[in-house]
Amino acid sequence: MRKLDKNLTETLRKTKYFLLDLDGTLYLENKPIGDMKNTLKFLRDKGKKLIYLTNNSSKGAHTYVEKLKNIGFYEEGDLVYSSGVATIEYLNRYYKGKSVCLLGTESYRQEMINGGINVVDGDRADVAVLSYDTELSYEKLCNFVRAIHFGATYIATHPDVNCPAEDVYLPDAGSFIKMIETALGYTPKVVIGKPNNIMGENLKAKFSENDDFSFMMVGDRLYTDIAFGKNCNFPTMLVLSGETTEDMIPSAEKQPDFILESFNDVKNYF
Ligand SMILES: [Mg+2]
Missing domain, CATH: 3.40.50.1000 (HAD superfamily/HAD-like)
Structure with a gap:
């Protein structure tokens, strides 16, 4: 695990909405990464709102709700927000x-x-x-x-x-x-989809939020997830559980604010 970053603790305190990429961030080929179900529960218990953000527009959002329910992720109050x-x-x-x-x-x-x-x-x-x-x-x-x-x-x-x-x-x-x-x-x-800022602007309007620090973008791809968060001015968290390896980070145009091995590690910063 990486050195505890006090700045992340402070940012997490301000975060109301976690914008969560799916594949490579929460699951890999439909298998949950570590004890992700409990990590998501932990965040809900802290009063955070979970928004599953996907660029995939091949299915209606209700199909994702079913899929996420089946692997034990989706609970009442969560939101699936697709590019569709x-x-x-x-x-x-x-x-x-x-x-x-x-x-x-x-x-x-x-x-x-x-x-x-x-x-x-x-x-x-x-x-x-x-x-x-x-x-x-x-x-x-x-x-x-x-x-x-x-x-x-x-x-x-x-x-x-x-x-x-x-x-x-x-x-x-x-x-x-x-x-x-x-x-x-x-x-x-x-x-419309990531990395362009339209989904972020829509979510800010939907939740009547003016403070960019109310949101945090979490994802495993530098050029879509992290670039999206940066384009929206949201704090960004890169997780190394999916596509990105450590050696790919220095050359990325948009640098993440925080880096965790897995999103499960977020619990250590509260
Ligand atoms: Mg991904």
Whole structure:
């Protein structure tokens, strides 16, 4: 374990909302990291609110609630906040009532409709939203680029190029963005998910918080999680339980404020 950092204790005292990355931070390939269930309980008992933050927009947020319940993490009062949900909020704020052509799964399409978005079939729409479509077909892809060609504003839910699966990495939304750019030169006007600050701004508005120190971003990726926290001016905690190894830290553009081997160690700083 690292030397106790008094500054972290002080920052934790001010933190009301923990923004928690999932894979590599709380679990690895669906297996909880250490005694994470009790670490999360410890934080709830301290009066902290837990917000599970994921860039993955392939499923509706309710699917994550179920998944997190199944591994014993999610409790009443916790929140799952995905780039998909953030995109719906963004559309309702800036493109209210506009028609949307979605490149996405049926689960996400349903979440959009439930969120009041006017999702249309066909290739004429005001906005074209690219998400992590694990049900992608060539027909859907062609329809989507036609919508952009005919003038739809192009928005993407998140930029990740790959997604960890059981034993390999699989192409994620960022790869679809690159494919469309390579083929036609179109790039999104806005990308909602980490590392961009939109999810952070939405959460500040949702909880009517003006103090950036009310939030702490915890994650295992320097270029998404830590960069996101920095872009939002939130304190950041890097955990070395996932993708990042110690030797990768010095060259990162955005440096974490705190580094722990595992998020379970956070209990030692209260
Ligand atoms: Mg992660």
